[in-house]
Amino acid sequence: MQAIGEAINQTMATKLTWASEYCTNATHVPAHIKPRMPNDDDWDAVTEYQVEMQKLCDKYKVQKIIIDGQVVCPRCKCEQYTAETTAEFQSYADHLKKNDKTLVLYNQSVLQDETILYARFDNYRTEDEPLAYQNLLMMKQHATGILNGEKFNILLYGPPGVGKSHLSYSLLYDINVRSNNQMSCLFIDIDEMLRRLRDSFNNPESKYTELYFTRLMSEVDVLVLDDLGAETGNEQTEKRASDFTGRILRAVVNSRQQKVTVVTTNLGGEQLNKMYDGKMLSRLSKNRKAVLFDDRVKDKRPLEGY
Incomplete structure (x- = not known):
């Protein structure tokens, strides 16, 4: 800009x-x-x-x-x-x-699988799945609440493949369109973001520095942090997130007290508490809306590719 x-x-x-x-x-x-x-x-x-x-x-x-x-x-x-x-x-x-706010979602989001760009509320499959349908309605309601000026955080928790990332990106897309370009939205795959950060250590020409990502994630109106905990490489691990990862996430979360942050994760509360700083998790839990999935929701990946 x-x-x-x-x-x-x-x-x-x-x-x-x-x-x-x-x-x-x-x-x-x-x-x-x-x-x-x-x-x-x-x-x-x-x-x-x-x-x-x-x-x-x-x-x-x-x-x-x-x-x-x-x-x-x-x-x-x-x-x-x-x-x-x-x-x-x-x-x-x-x-x-x-229009610059609209472009943030498309130009600056960090993704591992770009098929997520096609995620919409209306192509999330819920046939014969009451819980999936309920969660779809909840996310639509949350999008409307955010557009009406409400400030809260959202946690999407459940097993892999049930559509947490799909619904999160759909929420960003919906807000991007319906806000008449007045709200900036950003989708960040945490593991991919950290990979780009590490690559920048040996590449002075890379823009993906710690300062770049901290500012980017702090400034947007609605932020999705996708797959929290996946950066450790093993869902069953009990090791803590690195000091480097913790420092970045703390800085971002601390700066977003009056903004909307959406987190998706496959990990339960006990695992997250072992991996991350308690204060950071506490701030993410402030005024939180929970969208929970379990084995009643079918794996969406074979049908939709993500």
């Missing part, structure tokens, strides 16, 4: 400099404003033009000229063009800023 802003400012400066130069010279007209005389056979109109052109501009006391078939003051015309150009570029800049 910074690069876009700089481009807009540079273009506006060029346009306004152009207008300023010509507005100070009453005898010169911009190249794109070409004087046009009436048709040759309309001599009465020619006479009227000639009479009008003898008059001086009341404001600038300069002789008028013909522009687009009208007798006008060239300096007044340049002022009008400058104002219109400024308004045009300001409108364009506002449009880009507005």
Whole structure:
């Protein structure tokens, strides 16, 4: 967005400099404003033009000229063009800023499986599965609550493959569309994020630094942290998350006290407490909505690919 802003400012400066130069010279007209005389056979109109052109501009006391078939003051015309150009570029800049929030979800989310990008509420399968249908309705309700300004966290817990990631991304997509581009959403696969971070240690050109991810995750309105605990490599492990992982997650969670954070995990509360800092988990549990899955929900992966 910074690069876009700089481009807009540079273009506006060029346009306004152009207008300023010509507005100070009453005898010169911009190249794109070409004087046009009436048709040759309309001599009465020619006479009227000639009479009008003898008059001086009341404001600038300069002789008028013909522009687009009208007798006008060239300096007044340049002022009008400058104002219109400024308004045009300001409108364009506002449009880009507005749409920049929508682009966060598509351009900056961190995924392992990009098929999740096609996840929607309406393609989550719930046939003959009352619990899956109930959870789908809950997530739709949570999306509406967030759009209405409610602030809470969401925990999706259950076995692999039941659609926790699907419903989480569907919630982000729904908010992205229905908020009229007023809310920024982000999906972060924790394991993939940490992999990119580790790669950046030996790659000074990589943008995926600790500061980059901390800022990105802290600033968005709605954040999904997908598959908490998977970065340890084994769901049955009792080892703690590394200090590095813990530091990043603490910084993000601490900065999001007044924002919505969604967490998906296959791990129960006892396992999470062994792996992560208690204060961090406590903050994630604040004002929490739980969406729970069990073996009554079928594995969605063979049907949908994720």
